[in-house]
Amino acid sequence: MIYKAKQLSALKSVAMGMALAAALSCAPAAQAQTVTAVMQSGLRVMDPVISTAFMTRDHGYMIYDTLLGTDANFKIQPQMADWKASDDGKTYTFTLRDGLKWHDGAPVTSEDCVASIKRWAEKDSTGQVLMTMVDDIRVVDDKVFEISLKEPTSLLLQGLGKLSSRPAFMMPRRIAQTPSSQPITEYIGSGPFKFVQSAFRPGLKVVYERNDDYVPRSEPASWTAGAKVVNVEQVQWVAMPDQMTPINALMNDEIDFIQQVPFDLLPMVQDQDNIKVEVLDKLGAWTYFRFNHLHAPFNNRLIRQAAMYAVGQEDVLKALVGNPEYYKPCAAVFGCGNPNENDYGKDIVVPANIEKAKALLKQANYDGTPVVILQPTDIAMLSAQPVVIGDALRKAGFKVDMKTMDWQTVATQQSNQKAPADGGWNIFSTYSILATSGDPFGNTTIASNGKKAWAGWPDVPEIEALRLKYARAKDDAERKDITAQLQKQVIDEGVVAPLGQFLIPAAYSTKLSDVLPSPVTVFWNMKKSDK
Structure with a gap:
């Protein structure tokens, strides 16, 4: 048995080595003028107007x-x-x-x-x-x-x-001039990097070259303002086949930067002399799940509430993060710690209440319609939530159909308005940065204008009226009152179901310096030495 265990261990090491070699075949060993980064997923969706996915946004800020x-x-x-x-x-x-x-x-x-x-x-x-x-x-x-x-x-x-x-x-x-309903097919910007079309491998590799014609502003770099000075010749994003591969690659000086380190793998890089671990987004993120309001069973308000009662934030955060130093429960759709924080609905969204969920399902005459949950398997910050949600819904009496796929496929599927039986969906979960979630406009989840809204397509005219009122508000006291009303509407209508807040650590080689703290990952400002 000991011999067999050693054989399995050796085979696992060989397999991991082969996976690492395959991933790095997309990129040369880290060079002084090239920053090689592993982002949260591979890039496939390229149009930053069509998609709200963070990978698409990060690509947008490059070019x-x-x-x-x-x-x-x-x-x-x-x-x-x-x-x-x-x-x-x-x-x-x-x-x-x-x-x-x-x-x-x-x-x-x-x-x-x-x-x-x-x-x-x-x-x-x-x-x-x-x-x-x-x-x-x-x-x-x-x-x-x-x-x-x-x-x-x-x-x-x-x-x-x-x-x-x-x-x-x-x-x-x-x-x-491309219709907003159609994705663009040409990727030319005026930003600090140029997209290298010939090197693009969808989902695997993206290459950006410094735009030598870019004229930065003179002010110091601060988030997305100020001077966007590019100090390296090239940035490469490479996708790797599993969460362990980039950790090994960073420790072996084969890549320079990991955008998101899975929490269970943090101990491997925290004490490495050649690696710095840092939370670059100091405000953090909040995670949540989203219902499809167009189709059964979540076109029924009571059934949406049943699902919200069923899922406990602590269960999600323990599975996602584990270390309480990096997370906290929070009912506020505008973020705990933000000026518009409000805890209405904490009894609905923070603790799990399976009995209340069962009672609501009975009241709503739930008929066993399957709930299709999208689960991305390739992003550590998103793979745990659907599993916990699905388990909680089953306990409450829902019939659950978990569909696994990579994140970029989930991002594409989000806009699919077909019935779940025809390839659509009922629930997906994701996260947003708190820096942009503190008001009803930066917070994408709040809009409730039906099929014009973000994926889920809630139709709540009262919310739209309050958003317009917020845009016309004259002072912070009036805005605070409006967001309190919005908090109640959003929770009562099941527009979004908060799952708590957390911080995301990045890890990068000590060869990198001047890495800019920011709610979005940017590659200007940073420098790289050859030692």
């Missing part, structure tokens, strides 16, 4: 730029453009800064930016409300355009400077 940025003090700052507001707050004049070029060498113009804003606003939950308040968008000349508002609102600058999940990235007019 595109935004008119405005957000700094570490949550202040909106000029990025591609400066602005001037009229005395009545109803007209904003934007002036593009000098030196802006698309990656194909053409100058960035006002027409490009106007087309980009319009396409973004068709999909984005902030942009959709903003456009109801816009009277006109007018090109003045090649470098100047104006946005006229029907009424003053802070939503214009907040929308154009938003961090995530669907930032207002600027694209050439010919690309931005």
